[in-house]
Amino acid sequence: MSGAARSQDVAAATHPVDEWPYNGVDVADLRIRGWQPTPFREFILKVHQRCNLACEYCYVYTMADQSWRARPPVMPAGIVEAVASRIAEHASTYQLSQVQIVLHGGEPLLAGRERLHHLVSTLRAAMPAGCDVALGMQTNGVLLDAAILSFLREHSIAVGISLDGIGTDHDTYRRGPDGRGSYATVRRALKLFGAAENRSIFAGLLCTINPVSDPIGCYEELLAYRPPAIDFLFPHANWSSAARSTATIRTTPHGDWLVAAFERWYRAPRQETRVRLFEDIISLVLGGASRSEQVGLSPVGMLVIETDGGLEQVDSLKSTYAGACGTGLNVVDDRLDAALDNPGIAARQLGLAALSDECLRCPVHRICGAGHYAHRYRAGVGFRNPSVYCADLRCLIDHIRARVSEDIAQRVTPSRR
Amino acid sequence: MDSFANEQADGAEPESGLDAERGTDLADVSRMSLTDILAADETVLANSLRRLLTELDRPQEIIASHQNYIR
Numbered sequence: 001m002s003g004a005a006r007s008q009d010v011a012a013a014t015h016p017v018d019e020w021p022y023n024g025v026d027v028a029d030l031r032i033r034g035w036q037p038t039p040f041r042e043f044i045l046k047v048h049q050r051c052n053l054a055c056e057y058c059y060v061y062t063m064a065d066q067s068w069r070a071r072p073p074v075m076p077a078g079i080v081e082a083v084a085s086r087i088a089e090h091a092s093t094y095q096l097s098q099v100q101i102v103l104h105g106g107e108p109l110l111a112g113r114e115r116l117h118h119l120v121s122t123l124r125a126a127m128p129a130g131c132d133v134a135l136g137m138q139t140n141g142v143l144l145d146a147a148i149l150s151f152l153r154e155h156s157i158a159v160g161i162s163l164d165g166i167g168t169d170h171d172t173y174r175r176g177p178d179g180r181g182s183y184a185t186v187r188r189a190l191k192l193f194g195a196a197e198n199r200s201i202f203a204g205l206l207c208t209i210n211p212v213s214d215p216i217g218c219y220e221e222l223l224a225y226r227p228p229a230i231d232f233l234f235p236h237a238n239w240s241s242a243a244r245s246t247a248t249i250r251t252t253p254h255g256d257w258l259v260a261a262f263e264r265w266y267r268a269p270r271q272e273t274r275v276r277l278f279e280d281i282i283s284l285v286l287g288g289a290s291r292s293e294q295v296g297l298s299p300v301g302m303l304v305i306e307t308d309g310g311l312e313q314v315d316s317l318k319s320t321y322a323g324a325c326g327t328g329l330n331v332v333d334d335r336l337d338a339a340l341d342n343p344g345i346a347a348r349q350l351g352l353a354a355l356s357d358e359c360l361r362c363p364v365h366r367i368c369g370a371g372h373y374a375h376r377y378r379a380g381v382g383f384r385n386p387s388v389y390c391a392d393l394r395c396l397i398d399h400i401r402a403r404v405s406e407d408i409a410q411r412v413t414p415s416r417r
Numbered sequence: 418m419d420s421f422a423n424e425q426a427d428g429a430e431p432e433s434g435l436d437a438e439r440g441t442d443l444a445d446v447s448r449m450s451l452t453d454i455l456a457a458d459e460t461v462l463a464n465s466l467r468r469l470l471t472e473l474d475r476p477q478e479i480i481a482s483h484q485n486y487i488r
Contacts, residue, residue, distance in 0.1 A: 038478065038480060041480055042480070042482050042483060044483055100482065102483055265461065266461050266462075268460075268461070269458075269460065270458070270459045270460065271459055271460060271461045271464050278461075279461075279465060279468070282461070282462070282465040283465060283468060283469060285442070285443060285444045286443065286444055286446060286465060286466065286469050287443050287446075287469070288468070288469045288472055289472070289479040290479070290481060291479055291480070291481060291482055292481055292482065293481040293482070293483070296481065298479050298480055298481040299478075299480055299481065300480065300481045301480035301481070301482070302480075302481075302482060302483050314483070348481075363442055364442050365442075366442060367442055401442070401443075401444060404444045404462060404465075405444040405445065407462050408444055408445065408446055408449060408462070411449065411453060411457070411462070412448045412449055412453065
C-alpha cells in the first residue's frame with residue numbers, strides 16, 4: 001500500500017471521521033481538480049521526548065494527547081539517519097534551495113552534545129548540492145552554558161528561548177518538577193547572549209501570554225536581553241477545552257494585553273526588536289503575507305518528525321485530542337511527501353477553503369485567517385470554526401489596522417493628500 | 418468540499434455594515450510614494466513597508482512556519 005493510501009487509512013482509523021477535515025477534505029479529489037500541495041520546507045525534529053521542566057500549560061505533557069509516554073526518550077541513531085536521508089530526498093524531489101530544521105522536544109538539549117553533533121553532521125552531510133540547511137533550536141534555556149553555546153556556534157544553530165516575562169510571571173507556569181521556578185536559571189543563560197560571540201546564534205525569545213501580567217513590564221523584560229526577535233503566543237485552548245471559560249470568551253483579555261504591548265513596541269522612535277505576531281499583522285494589513293501560523297492564510301509547510309520516526313502534524317494539536325497529530329506514516333518506510341495527502345496537513349494549505357462560514361462573513365478574515373489552527377477545534381465539529389480567541393484577534397487586528405492607517409495618513413506628503 | 422478556491426469567499430454573506438471585499442481590510446498606502454518610504458526613519462512602520470517592498474521585488478511563495486521565529 002502506498003504511503004498516501006496508508007495515510008488516508010490511518011486518518012480514517014485514528015481521527016474523528018465525522019469532524020472536519022476528516023469528513024470533508026478529499027485530497028485525491030482536490031488533486032484531480034488541479035490543487036497542488038505546497039512541499040514541506042521546515043522540519044521540526046523531536047530529538048528528545050522528555051523535559052527538565054514541568055510547565056503547567058505545556059501541550060506535550062499536560063493536555064489531551066499523551067503519546068510521549070510510548071515513544072523513545074531520544075531519537076535513535078537509525079532514525080536520525082533515516083530523517084537525514086528523507087529530508088534530502090524531499091529537497092531533491094522539489095529542488096528546494098533551503099530547508100529549515102528546528103531541533104525541538106521536550107527539551108532538545110537533554111539529548112546531549114554527542115548525539116546533537118551526530119544529528120547535525122548527518123543532516124548536513126546528506127543534503128543535496130545547492131540545498132542550504134538553516135538549523136535552529138527551541139530550548140527552555142535551563143541547560144545553556146558557555147560550553148553548550150560554543151557547541152551551538154560551531155554548528156551554526158540559532159537558538160530560541162522561552163521566557164514569559166518578569167521573574168514572578170515566568171515562574172507562575174515555567175517550573176521544574178520540584179515546583180521551583182526556572183527564571184533565575186534562564187536569566188543566567190540569557191546573559192550569555194550579551195557576549196559579542198554569541199549574538200550571531202541568538203534567534204530570539206518566545207513568550208506565552210498571561211493576560212493578568214503587565215504587558216509593558218513583560219515586553220521590557222524581554223527587550224532587556226536585546227533579542228533580535230520576540231514572538232507572543234496565545235496559550236493553547238480550544239472550544240472544547242476547560243482552559244477557556246465562558247466569561248473570557250465574551251471579553252478580550254489577551255487582545256487587550258497584546259494591544260498594550262503593541263503600542264509600547266510600535267511607538268518606539270526606532271524599532272527596538274522584531275515582534276513576529278505584530279509584524280505579520282502589519283504585513284497583512286499592508287497587503288503582504290504572514291510567515292507564521294498564528295494569523296493569515298499562508299500555506300503551512302512544516303512537518304514534525306517524532307523520536308520514533310513518526311511523521312506528524314504540528315505538535316500543538318496535541319492540545320486538542322489524543323492522536324490529533326498522527327498521519328500513520330514513518331520516516332523509515334515512507335517518503336515525506338506522502339504526508340501531503342493527509343487531510344489534516346492538506347487542510348492547512350487550503351487558504352480560504354479552510355475557514356468556516358462565520359469567518360468568511362468577517363471583514364478581517366484574510367488577515368486573521370481564523371487564528372492558530374489548534375485554537376479552532378471543537379469536539380464533534382473539528383477545525384472549521386473561528387478561533388476560540390476570535391474576539392481577542394479582532395480586537396488586536398482592528399487596533400493595528402487603525403493605528404497603521406492613521407500613521408500612513410500622517411506620513412503622506414501634503415501635496416499627495 | 419464544494420470548492421477550494423478563493424471564490425468560496427464570494428458566496429459568503431458580509432458582516433452587516435461591512436464590506437468583505439479585499440480592499441476594505443487593508444490600510445491605504447496608495448498615496449504613499451516610494452520616496453516617502455525610502456526616506457523614512459527606522460520606525461516599525463517604515464521597516465514594515467520596506468519588508469513589503471522586498472517581498473514585491475523578490476516574489477516567492479511565503480509559507481507559514483512553526484510558531485517560533487527561527488528562520
